[in-house]
Amino acid sequence: MSAVTARIRRPRSTLARSLGLVVFAGAALLVASEALGPYDELQLANGAYYFAVLAGLTVLIGLSGQISLGHGALMAVGAYTVALLIGDERWALVPALLAAVAVTTLVGVLVGAAATRLRGPYLAGATLAFAVGLPALADKYTSLLGGENGLVINPPTPPSGLGANFPLERWEAWIACAGALVVLFAMNNLVHSDVGRAFRAVRDDEIAASLCGLHVGRVQTVAFVVSAACAGLGGGLLAVVLQLASPGAFALQLSLSLLTAVVLGGLGSIAGAAWGAAVLVLLPGWTNDIAHSFSLSTQVSANLPLAIYGLVLILAMLVWPGGIQGALRAAVSRLRERRAPGARDASP
Amino acid sequence: MRLRSYRTGAAAVVIAIVLGGCGSSSSEPGVSATSVTFGTHQPLTGPAAPGYSEIAPASQAFFNYLNAQGGINGRKIHLVYKDDEYNPAKTVNVVHQLVLQEKVFGIFEGLGTPTHTKVVGFLDSSKVPDMFVASGCPCWDNGTAQPYTFGWQPNYTIEGKILGQYIKQHFAAKKVGVFYQDDDFGNGGLTGIRYELPASQIVSAQPYQPGGTNVAPQISALKAAGAQVLVDFTVPIYTALGQLASFTLGYKPQLVVSNVGIDPTTVGGLLKTFSKGKAGTELIEGAITDGYLPSTADLSNPWIALFKKVHDQYDTSAPFDGNVEYGMANAYTLAQALQLAGKKLTRQDLVAAVNATGSKLTGPGLVPFRYSTSVHGGYGGAEMGQVRGGQIVLFGGPLVTEPTAGSAIAPYTTAQSAPPARGVSVP
Numbered sequence: 111m112s113a114v115t116a117r118i119r120r121p122r123s124t125l126a127r128s129l130g131l132v133v134f135a136g137a138a139l140l141v142a143s144e145a146l147g148p149y150d151e152l153q154l155a156n157g158a159y160y161f162a163v164l165a166g167l168t169v170l171i172g173l174s175g176q177i178s179l180g181h182g183a184l185m186a187v188g189a190y191t192v193a194l195l196i197g198d199e200r201w202a203l204v205p206a207l208l209a210a211v212a213v214t215t216l217v218g219v220l221v222g223a224a225a226t227r228l229r230g231p232y233l234a235g236a237t238l239a240f241a242v243g244l245p246a247l248a249d250k251y252t253s254l255l256g257g258e259n260g261l262v263i264n265p266p267t268p269p270s271g272l273g274a275n276f277p278l279e280r281w282e283a284w285i286a287c288a289g290a291l292v293v294l295f296a297m298n299n300l301v302h303s304d305v306g307r308a309f310r311a312v313r314d315d316e317i318a319a320s321l322c323g324l325h326v327g328r329v330q331t332v333a334f335v336v337s338a339a340c341a342g343l344g345g346g347l348l349a350v351v352l353q354l355a356s357p358g359a360f361a362l363q364l365s366l367s368l369l370t371a372v373v374l375g376g377l378g379s380i381a382g383a384a385w386g387a388a389v390l391v392l393l394p395g396w397t398n399d400i401a402h403s404f405s406l407s408t409q410v411s412a413n414l415p416l417a418i419y420g421l422v423l424i425l426a427m428l429v430w431p432g433g434i435q436g437a438l439r440a441a442v443s444r445l446r447e448r449r450a451p452g453a454r455d456a457s458p
Numbered sequence: 459m460r461l462r463s464y465r466t467g468a469a470a471v472v473i474a475i476v477l478g479g480c481g482s483s484s485s486e487p488g489v490s491a492t493s494v495t496f497g498t499h500q501p502l503t504g505p506a507a508p509g510y511s512e513i514a515p516a517s518q519a520f521f522n523y524l525n526a527q528g529g530i531n532g533r534k535i536h537l538v539y540k541d542d543e544y545n546p547a548k549t550v551n552v553v554h555q556l557v558l559q560e561k562v563f564g565i566f567e568g569l570g571t572p573t574h575t576k577v578v579g580f581l582d583s584s585k586v587p588d589m590f591v592a593s594g595c596p597c598w599d600n601g602t603a604q605p606y607t608f609g610w611q612p613n614y615t616i617e618g619k620i621l622g623q624y625i626k627q628h629f630a631a632k633k634v635g636v637f638y639q640d641d642d643f644g645n646g647g648l649t650g651i652r653y654e655l656p657a658s659q660i661v662s663a664q665p666y667q668p669g670g671t672n673v674a675p676q677i678s679a680l681k682a683a684g685a686q687v688l689v690d691f692t693v694p695i696y697t698a699l700g701q702l703a704s705f706t707l708g709y710k711p712q713l714v715v716s717n718v719g720i721d722p723t724t725v726g727g728l729l730k731t732f733s734k735g736k737a738g739t740e741l742i743e744g745a746i747t748d749g750y751l752p753s754t755a756d757l758s759n760p761w762i763a764l765f766k767k768v769h770d771q772y773d774t775s776a777p778f779d780g781n782v783e784y785g786m787a788n789a790y791t792l793a794q795a796l797q798l799a800g801k802k803l804t805r806q807d808l809v810a811a812v813n814a815t816g817s818k819l820t821g822p823g824l825v826p827f828r829y830s831t832s833v834h835g836g837y838g839g840a841e842m843g844q845v846r847g848g849q850i851v852l853f854g855g856p857l858v859t860e861p862t863a864g865s866a867i868a869p870y871t872t873a874q875s876a877p878p879a880r881g882v883s884v885p
Contacts (some may be wrong), residue, residue: 149559156551247667249640258641258667259572260546262579279558352550354576359547361669395555398541409776412502412511412541 128298151279159347164383166340172378174333175313180237182365183244189344193261194353194404215344222334245357260438376435385434465604468743488563497556511722514539516785519772549573598639599835609836615861618650633763635685640665647691698728713745721780748840761822
């Protein structure tokens, strides 16, 4: 009896929990953005579009067990779609972002379908080729895509209802955060849905999963497409926030840093994606400050941030193999155990 | 529990961001009675870093030299430089940081065409002086649409015309190929070349994207097209990669390179590194180029003597090469602009001073500036040069022209004026 009630209640509670989470996070971001200076608002916007990408990527890698080194290129697809639609076609913001998601989803279907035939390093290699090859299209179609220079779009105008002096950076932060909240809601639901369970089943044992009636290839393609859609939205938001789409912004390094960020944040966890986004936005500034706090020659201090970044990654992976979120979970459960010795943590 | 960790996360992020954002506020940012602060974005790492990473420290060294003499109008000049890795997304972020958080007075010498084009809109709409962009893109030359942005070095179309005229005069019967960066830098140069040469003479034009390292396909295509003269509109690393690919393919055209891609110290060093010591400056020996500043090898030139002196005192970690000269010469021009803007310095004053008097400024340049209210394009010409014995030797006298098809390329005969004993001199 109780099992039946649980089964009936569960989806509703997931939805409610996701909604609650979105409302809470939205309110927190709103309060935060009021308190921030204009540059920090830009950083918040940067963090928000990274979160959108990382949430999808963490579902792909952590839940469905597929690796992608090509998400930077998927972001480029979203960014160029938005830049072309807003810049050339004068589309409104929301339809342009939806179109970016649609186009990237389509690309995700193509890449994902090809990718389901590949495993492990071969899949990584194929997506890597995608990341390296796609930016070259900008040179092929220079008149449309602007070559190496890329495209520049006008900044979004804050609605007049917000007042004449509403800061542009805050408006950009709101747009990016709204996009991030949509992704948060969707991914949080997905993770706890049948689809999310299917992802995990396929990741853990493909044969067992297909014996349960799951179509392994289809499940993997769905995972890839979902994460591609998130990357498309993230890329589209990047184009709106930074007002550009150019090959230099979507180099291979971007794809690699996205992968490091999800691993460092904590694979498979949406909160981990938030940590990863914070790392991507804040760590470069910190490593720069550290590098410049020593009085070193320019050649050394210019390259030191990269070295520190690498060192932080290695140390973090050694100390927290489960990423930041994994370390936090462990710390919280340790604390609980100390408070109530013997009591079992019932939450998953 | 899940919710709680979100809350911790959100709180941590918010605290970190708020802590990061501290800055002073005043009516005119970045300037006081005793100092003025500029910011810049530079490729300190990444594909454009070799050579170019020396530019901002050299400018800083020249400011240090002026500051030791009491600065300009009693103000010491400070330069905050940030690494953008030649990545436009990073450029947007660091320039916003400089303007919004560090509250600099203006941006100076922001480097690169694909990078700086992404911040011009922001700087001009925020009315932040965007002085002397380190790129010859024709896109800075629009005082009407971008009143706060000024170019400095010759517009790439002007440079392309001058190189093109030389090819027309000396290699009229030869097939020409162009290897160029696929942005406004390469395209601007290509436009200038096309203004001067008949279309049939240019047999192939091959673009590259900065970031990749394999240029063999482009060089093979140029070789296959039978190009006997190879014009490079490339940053130093691609000049070097192109020459190594040519060497491997046994392709030996007459090389012609834009002045931004030929500094012999930089390119020679890169060739040496890439070939593990097997090749060096000899691969660019005899290359035709142009220059709008005196050659760094010409120590009898009083400007080179001054820059060498400043370099030996304030910038010892860098080699004394064309990049260092570039940084110092550009710093001299900014100091002149600050001197002209006067004791009571506002952003508007600085822009107005260059609009009004910029074309009369004299300094290390061999050719005059083109500045006016509508023209923001920098130096108006260059002198032809050649790499001889691993150094650039200029010859033939300075030439001036406009970045338009059909406008004449004329000799410029006004002699260079000597540097003042201290500070800067203005008309």
